[in-house]
Amino acid sequence: MLIGGFKYLRVKSKIIKKDTRKFRNNFFPAMWGNSTAQVSAFLDTFLASFLVTGSISYLYYANRIFQLPLALFAIATSVALFPRVARYLKNADEEKARTYLAKAFWFLTFLLTASTIGGIILSHEITWLLFERGAFDAQDTQNTTAVLQMYMLGLLPFGLQKLFVLWLYAQEMQMRAAKIATISLLAYVLFALAFISPLGVAGLALASTLGGYISFIFTLHVFGFKNFLTILQSKYTIYLILSAILFGIILFYIQIYLHQFTI
Numbered sequence: 001m002l003i004g005g006f007k008y009l010r011v012k013s014k015i016i017k018k019d020t021r022k023f024r025n026n027f028f029p030a031m032w033g034n035s036t037a038q039v040s041a042f043l044d045t046f047l048a049s050f051l052v053t054g055s056i057s058y059l060y061y062a063n064r065i066f067q068l069p070l071a072l073f074a075i076a077t078s079v080a081l082f083p084r085v086a087r088y089l090k091n092a093d094e095e096k097a098r099t100y101l102a103k104a105f106w107f108l109t110f111l112l113t114a115s116t117i118g119g120i121i122l123s124h125e126i127t128w129l130l131f132e133r134g135a136f137d138a139q140d141t142q143n144t145t146a147v148l149q150m151y152m153l154g155l156l157p158f159g160l161q162k163l164f165v166l167w168l169y170a171q172e173m174q175m176r177a178a179k180i181a182t183i184s185l186l187a188y189v190l191f192a193l194a195f196i197s198p199l200g201v202a203g204l205a206l207a208s209t210l211g212g213y214i215s216f217i218f219t220l221h222v223f224g225f226k227n228f229l230t231i232l233q234s235k236y237t238i239y240l241i242l243s244a245i246l247f248g249i250i251l252f253y254i255q256i257y258l259h260q261f262t263i
Helices: 002-048 055-090 094-121 123-129 138-152 155-170 174-199 201-223 225-232 233-263
Strands: none
Touching: 002 201, 055 094, 055 123, 055 138, 055 201, 094 123, 094 138, 094 155, 094 225, 094 233, 123 138, 123 174, 123 233, 138 201, 138 233, 155 174, 155 201, 174 201, 174 233, 201 225
């Protein structure tokens, strides 16, 4: 029994060392991949400090509104989905993992599309309602609205990227995810330097949005464009387009009605 115990201990030790090495190899790439958003936010603030007074505040206020649907829908859905997808992939049941991911994709796409349309069309009204009081005047509302609209253009790719990047993490591809995050960050820097002069603070928000699109495209490349097109080949695509058009028309007329109270 004693010899068998030492033999088991040696085997267990090898397993622990292997798991520890795997954790160490994945930890730092995962940490960097999840930190690029904070680096981008720091660069936003740094670059905005060279613009007109109030630019940092415009970025901050608009980003707080943008982060609400992103956290409420995209991040929450991804966190809830990850354990089940990871379990399916660990059990070599990739078909079930994709099916479950597709269900979450459509749920999230409908919510984010509605939030994007609402955020763009009603951006002025939302900003006016939340912030225009005291020292925050109509011009500040206008500037924040422009920034918010640029951010909202990227809500869908940012949100869906959160969903698909979990596929990379579930397959222990943290290094690939970190490389994609780095490419997205570098793209943001280039776009920010290009747009800051003609568009001002709104150009920084647009650069962030374009960086989100690049991150989403590279993540889909790893996931597989063919697999993504398989998800899109659904009746829900038609439902999404029709509902988006109808919802946009309804909000357009609501915005016209509300405009008289916000001018």
